[in-house]
Amino acid sequence: MQGGKNRIRLYRTEAIVLRHRDYGEADRILTIYTPELGKLEVIGKGVRKPTSRKAGHLEPFTRVSLLLAESRSWDIVTQAEAIETFPNLRQSLDSIAAASYMVELVDRFAQEGDRNPGVYELLEESLRALDAGDDIPLLLRFFEIDLVGLEGYRPELRKCVACGKELKPVDSFFSVEMGGALCPDCGKSIPSIPMPLSVFKVMRFLQSRPYSEVRQLQVSKRTLERVEQIMFRYLVHYLEKKPRSAGFIRRLRKMKGE
Numbered sequence: 003m004q005g006g007k008n009r010i011r012l013y014r015t016e017a018i019v020l021r022h023r024d025y026g027e028a029d030r031i032l033t034i035y036t037p038e039l040g041k042l043e044v045i046g047k048g049v050r051k052p053t054s055r056k057a058g059h060l061e062p063f064t065r066v067s068l069l070l071a072e073s074r075s076w077d078i079v080t081q082a083e084a085i086e087t088f089p090n091l092r093q094s095l096d097s098i099a100a101a102s103y104m105v106e107l108v109d110r111f112a113q114e115g116d117r118n119p120g121v122y123e124l125l126e127e128s129l130r131a132l133d134a135g136d137d138i139p140l141l142l143r144f145f146e147i148d149l150v151g152l153e154g155y156r157p158e159l160r161k162c163v164a165c166g167k168e169l170k171p172v173d174s175f176f177s178v179e180m181g182g183a184l185c186p187d188c189g190k191s192i193p194s195i196p197m198p199l200s201v202f203k204v205m206r207f208l209q210s211r212p213y214s215e216v217r218q219l220q221v222s223k224r225t226l227e228r229v230e231q232i233m234f235r236y237l238v239h240y241l242e243k244k245p246r247s248a249g250f251i252r253r254l255r256k257m258k259g260e
């Protein structure tokens with residue numbers, strides 16, 4: 003560094019590590035999600051060396067405080083200090099799978115550099131809930147419906163997406179293509195998924211309440227499975243418009259046996 007001219011600009015950010023991949027001899031490219039800068043790719047130099055002190059702080063699902071140096075290619079991790087490692091969630095395959103699914107959804111929906119602090123909070127809160135051993139299917143449905151809303155694809159559950167009438171608490175329908183619920187009249191003539199009242203109510207609850215209330219909800223397994231089916235088709239529909247999501251969708255479909 004000579005004088006002030008070529009000074010390297012450093013900046014600090016909190017982040018959640020979504021994933022990483024090996025690069026070169028000993029480096030790792032990390033995909034991280036930050037509250038203020040959205041999704042970023044940064045490089046951890048030498049972190050695969052056995053002597054690296056940073057590596058343990060840069061594992062997926064870790065909430066970490068980073069000091070980054072701007073660079074022409076990937077910004078460089080110069081310091082990494084884990085804030086929360088969520089050790090319990092790493093003890094069970096079910097919660098690891100759920101965490102992997104959540105970070106992958108965040109990764110697929112986010113455009114690099116799009117600021118979306120709500121998504122960060124949702125991911126942070128959900129990893130914490132997994133770590134606390136909360137009910138996984140209920141948490142995942144909450145996560146899905148909140149995430150699509152935060153990313154600009156909020157399913158309409160108040161008014162019929164065809165005729166615009168206020169929806170009544172009755173058995174209704176759901177159109178993935180039209181982006182929300184249909185009243186019983188419109189549902190009869192438009193291709194859609196039947197949405198019994200119990201399913202409709204749960205979806206509205208998940209969409210409008212904070213997780214602190216959602217986690218206390220008692221829902222039958224069957225109802226939650228029907229919510230899952232609707233959200234699965236909804237996610238596939240909106241992710242298919244995104245070019246890099248094909249592989250993820252294939253894995254999703256395989257998981258569902260489609």
Ligand SMILES: [Zn+2]
Pocket residue numbers: 162163164165166167184185186187188189
């Ligand atoms: Zn209608």
